[in-house]
Every structure is written in structure tokens, then in C-alpha cells.
Amino acid sequence: xxxxxxxxxxxxxxxxxxxxxxxxxxxxxxxxxxxxxxxxxxxxxxxxxxxxxxxxxxxxxxxxxxxxxxxxxxxxxxxxxxxxxxxxxxxxxxxxxxxxxxxxxxxxxxxxxxxxxxxxxxxxxxxxxxxxxxxxxxxxxxxxxxxxxxxxxxxxxxxxxxxxxxxxxxxxxxxxxxxxxxxxxxxxxxxxxxxxxxxxxxxxxxxxxxxxxxxxxxxxxxxxxxxxxxxxxxxxxxxxxxxxxxxxxxxxxxxxxxxxxxxxxxxxxxxxxxxxxxxxxxxxxxxxxxxxxxxxxxxxxxxxxxxxxxxxxxxxxxxxxxxxxxxxxxxxxxx
Numbered sequence: 001x002x003x004x005x006x007x008x009x010x011x012x013x014x015x016x017x018x019x020x021x022x023x024x025x026x027x028x029x030x031x032x033x034x035x036x037x038x039x040x041x042x043x044x045x046x047x048x049x050x051x052x053x054x055x056x057x058x059x060x061x062x063x064x065x066x067x068x069x070x071x072x073x074x075x076x077x078x079x080x081x082x083x084x085x086x087x088x089x090x091x092x093x094x095x096x097x098x099x100x101x102x103x104x105x106x107x108x109x110x111x112x113x114x115x116x117x118x119x120x121x122x123x124x125x126x127x128x129x130x131x132x133x134x135x136x137x138x139x140x141x142x143x144x145x146x147x148x149x150x151x152x153x154x155x156x157x158x159x160x161x162x163x164x165x166x167x168x169x170x171x172x173x174x175x176x177x178x179x180x181x182x183x184x185x186x187x188x189x190x191x192x193x194x195x196x197x198x199x200x201x202x203x204x205x206x207x208x209x210x211x212x213x214x215x216x217x218x219x220x221x222x223x224x225x226x227x228x229x230x231x232x233x234x235x236x237x238x239x240x241x242x243x244x245x246x247x248x249x250x251x252x253x254x255x256x257x258x259x260x261x262x263x264x265x266x267x268x269x270x271x272x273x274x275x276x277x278x279x280x281x282x283x284x285x286x287x288x289x290x291x292x293x294x295x296x297x298x299x300x301x302x303x304x305x306x307x308x309x310x311x312x313x314x315x316x317x318x319x320x321x322x323x324x325x326x327x328x329x330x331x332x333x334x335x
Contacts, residue, residue, distance in 0.1 A: 005332040009119040010127040011112070012134045013174045014205065018213065021140075021178055025152075027328035028144050028321070035070065035324070042072030044334055047103040050076045051129070052083060052118075054109030059278060059322050060129045060137070064106050067327035076102070095121035104334055107131075125333040127326075132167060138277050138318075139171035140325035143179065145318045146232055149273055155180035155214060160230040160268075162186045162258045163302055164251070165196045168236050168277045173198065173217070177206040180213035186226030187258050189219065195254065223257070223264060230268040234275040235260050235302045252296055260303040265312060274307050276315045282308035 003023045013021065034041050051064055061077065068075045085094040091114055098105055099122035107115045108129035119126040128136055143154070150157055159176055161169045164187055176183035188195045203217070210217050220226045227233070235258075238251040265274060279286075281301040284293045293299045307313065 003332075006335055007125060008333050009125055010136060010329050010333060011115055011119055012128065013136045013139060013171060013178065016178075018178045018180075021143075021175065022152075024140060024325065024328045024332060025144055025147060027332060028140065028324040029147070031070075031327045031331075032144075032321070032324040041070060043331060044068075044103075045072035047072070047334060048074040048076070048101070049104040049106065049330070050078060050098055050102045051106045052078050052085065052098075052108070053129075054080050054085075054107075054114075055130065056080070057108060057130070059319050060108055063137075063323040063326045064129065064330075067323050067330060070327060071331060073103075073330075091117045092121045094118070095126075096123075099123040104330060127329060127333070130167060133170060134174075135167040135171045135277070137322060137326050137329065138168050139175045140329070141318050141321035142172060142232075142234070142275055142277075143175055143181075144321045144325055145275065145314050146181075146273075148317070149314070150231060156182065157231045158182040158184065158229050158269075159232040159234060160184040160186050160226050162226075162233065162235040162260050162264075163238065163255050164188070164236075165198055166236055166240060169234075170198065170202060172234065173202070173206050174209075177209040177215050177217060178213060180210075180215045182216045182229075183218070184226045184230065185219040186223060187221065188254055189221050224267065227264060227267040230272055232273050232275055233260055233265060233268055236277055237279070237281060238302055248292060248296070252292075252298055252301070255302070256298070258302075259300065260307055262304060262306050262310075265307055265310070272312065274303070274310065274313045274315070275318060276303060276308070276313075278315055278319055280308060280315065 003020055049068055065075050095118045104125045105122055106127045106129045107118055110132050112131040112133040115128045238255050239247045281289045282303050282305045284290045284299050
């Protein structure tokens, strides 16, 4: 039976019950099947949405635009230079203006407080396309990818996140705790200089959720310990968009031991998959990748190219699934 999420904001998965998350995942699967079958699903004809991007993106923009158009909606894209939000106009005033013109607002940018302020003032659903704290549409796409591999009931499956904590890892922690998926953070621990770890209040909240769902949550700096029994190995870039390039030297030294290699993947469960939210520095075929190789002699960063291009890799399946999960979120909150 469909759940009523009409009018609900999508800011963090902490705001959604396991039943609601599974409903969105079921809906995502249905939309994916319709898209591949060529079945029209313009269920939101006549509605309009606006995309507010303070951080540029390939997958997020394309996923929202194509998803919205598939649903029959009009789309306005505002890049970092096309809006006065936060410069000549407050976030609150921007939200009140856009909420009178649009049926939904997507925000991709920096602090979680910005998307929360938009939601508090817009009067229409607001969706988090990425903040420094959370990346909920990515986590939905990741779990949809795991469902396609291992079945809809993922309780007892294990996901290991290699590297440093960021917005994607935090959202994966939340969704795993909600759905009964064992979660392991494999990387430097909190007492290592320059390291970021989970906010204590978030870890505590997820432990409480895990106690209900049956999930286990673990942090370790031991790769052999962390990889045991793992079904999905996940990693992310070492320096994120908008962070200072000065961080590369320290981050490489800190995180190079946690690169996902063929040796690491061989220690996971048979049939384990590799996942990444993209973009990835798995070779030197990017400007930044080439610069890092020249400066530090590192040609593969968070993941070996052999793993990224392997049969175990599901990175482009995840990228496609962003569109289907985003479409489900928009439909469920605007229907």
C-alpha cells in the first residue's frame, strides 16, 4: 500500500522510517522498469521545480532534470552565479519567493542549515541534493543497487566504507542502521591528526536505530578486520569538492593505506561488489588526477583502476539509479 509522503521535505534519511525508505526504493524500482520499457509516466504534468546549485555536479543535475521531465514537470536550473541567495537576498526570502513560483525546490551546496532554512520557509517540498553533512539521494541509489544485486531484504548484509567520513558515508550509516544492514567504517580513527569521524550525536542516534533493526555498526582502522564478511565495498574521493587543494598532501599520507585494491576486494565475501558515488580518481585522465600524479607520484587514489573497471564494479549502475531514486522522491512528495 502506498505511503502518503505528499508535502514532506527530503533533507536527511533520519526523517524517514524504514517503511518509508523501502517504499521509496520500491517506487524507484518501478520507475526504472517503466523507463527501460519505454512506458510514459508523466504523472506530475503541469508542475514546476527549481534546482539551486551552489556546488556544480554532473549526476545530480542530470538526474533531477531528466527525472523531472520524465514525470512531466518543467525545470529551472540556477547555477552558483544565477541566484542572489545569500548575497543580495537572504535564504529565507529566496525560499519565500521560489515557493510561490515552484512546486518543489532542490538544493545542492554546503551547510545542512541552508537546506533546512529553505524547507522552513518555502511552503513546498525541499530536497537535499547534497550538503556537507548528508547526501541522502546518493544513499538511496546505493541501496537500490545493493537490492538489485542481493534482493530486496538486505538485513544481515554488510557494507564497508573505506576512507574518511563525509556526507555520503554519513547517509550510508543512517540508511544501513534503519534497514538492518551491517556497516563498517574502515579508516583512520579519531585520534589521527586531520581525520574526520562521525559526529558523536549521529553515531549515537544510529546505534539506537541499529538496536531496533538488528544492524551492527563498527569502526576500525584494521583493513583485514573491516573487510571480513563484507558484501559491498564503498569508497569516496579523499578531498571533496569545495575543499582546499592544500589538503591533498595530508590526505594522501593519511588515506593511501585505505585505497581499495584487488587484494582488498579478494578478502571480501564471494560475489562482493565495489561502489563509489563518483567522480573517482582511479586514473590520471582528469586535470586533478594528472596534477596529483605529477606532484605526489600517485596515479590511483581512493581505488585502483583495476577494481573500478572490474566485473565487481557497480559505479555506473549507481549513477543511473540516482535518477530513479530522485524521481521517486519527487513523485512521492509532490503527488
